[in-house]
Amino acid sequence: METQETPFKAALRSGMIVGLISLVISYLVYFINATSMASSWMLLLVALSFVLVLVFGFKYRKELGGYIPFGAAFQFSFFTLIVAGIIGMFGQILLFEVIDPSLPEVLVDQQIQNTMEVMENFGAADAMSTEQIDEMKQGLLDRYSFAGQIKAFGFVLIFYAIIALILGAIIKRKEPTPSY
Template sequence: MEENAKSPFQAAVQPGLIIGLVSLTITYVIYFINSGLLASGWFGLVMIVLFFALIIYFGKQYRSELGGFMSFGTAFNFSFITMIISGIIGLLGQIILFQVIDPSLPEVLAEKTLESTLEMMESFGASPDSMSTEQLDEIKETTLSNFTALGQIKNFGFGLIAYAIVSLILGAILKKRDKSLDY
C-alpha cells in the first residue's frame, strides 16, 4: 500500500455521496414521471444493479490508487462505508419526499404494494378472496408504517445488516492480493 493512500473511510466518502445522489435523483425523476413506479419490483431491481455496478466501479478505482492490490478487509470497509453514506443520503431524500413534498405518496405506494401482493398470491394459486378485510387492512397499515420517518429510520437500521452482507460479497469481488509477496 502506498504511504499517502487514503484510508477506506476517506476513499468511500466521495463515492458514497455520488451513489447516494445518483440514486436519489433517479428516485425523484421516477416520482415525477409516475410515482406508482416506485413500488415496482423492476425499479428496485434496477436500483440494486446500479448500486452494485457503481460500488464495483469506484472500488476498482480505489484499488488502483492503492497500487492495484487491496485486502478483503479494506475492500469490505470501503464497500460498507460507501453504502452507509449513500444510504443516509437516500434516507434523508426519501423522508423529504414522503413527509414534505408529497405526504399522500405513502398511501399511493401502499395501495400499489397491496395490489402487487394480491397479484403475486394469484400467480401462486392462492385466492386473494380468502383474506379477510382485517388482514388486508393490516398489510396496508404495515406498509404505510414503513413510509413514516420513524419507519424509514428503522428500516435503515435493518438495512445495515443487508449492507454488511452485500459488503462481504463486494469485498470478495474487489479484493486482489499481491502474489509476488508469497514465498
C-alpha cells in the same frame, strides 16, 4: 512521499456519488410515474448501486497500486453503502414527509394491488379478509413514516454488511509474494 487515501475517506466520496445518483433516479421515477416506485423495477436501482460500488472499488484499488487487502475492500464497500444509504434515506424522508405526504398512501395502495394480483394468480385472493388487508395496509404505511424509515435502515445495515462482504471479496487483490 505520497499518502494513500483511507478506505473511509474514499468511501465517503464514492458513497455520496452513489447516493446522489440513486436519489436523482428515484426522484425522476417519482416525477414520471410515482406508482412505479412500488414496482419491482426498483431492484434495478439497487443493482446499479452495487455495480457503482464495484466500479469505485476497482478505481480505489488502482489508486492504491493495484492491490487491496480484503479488510480494506470490505471497509470501503460497507461505508460506501452506508453513506449512499443515508443519503437515500433522507431523500426518501424528504419525499414522503415534505414533498408529497400523500405518496405513501398511493404506494401502499399499489403494493396491495400488486399483492392481490399475485394471490389471484395462485388462486388465493379470497383467503384474506378485509381486516387482514387493513392490517397489512397499516403496516406498509408505517414503513413510510420517519420512524419507519429509520428503523428499516437499521435492518438494511445488516444487508449492507452481507453485500459488502461479497463486494469486498470481488474488489480485493493480494500482492503477489515473491518466489525464490
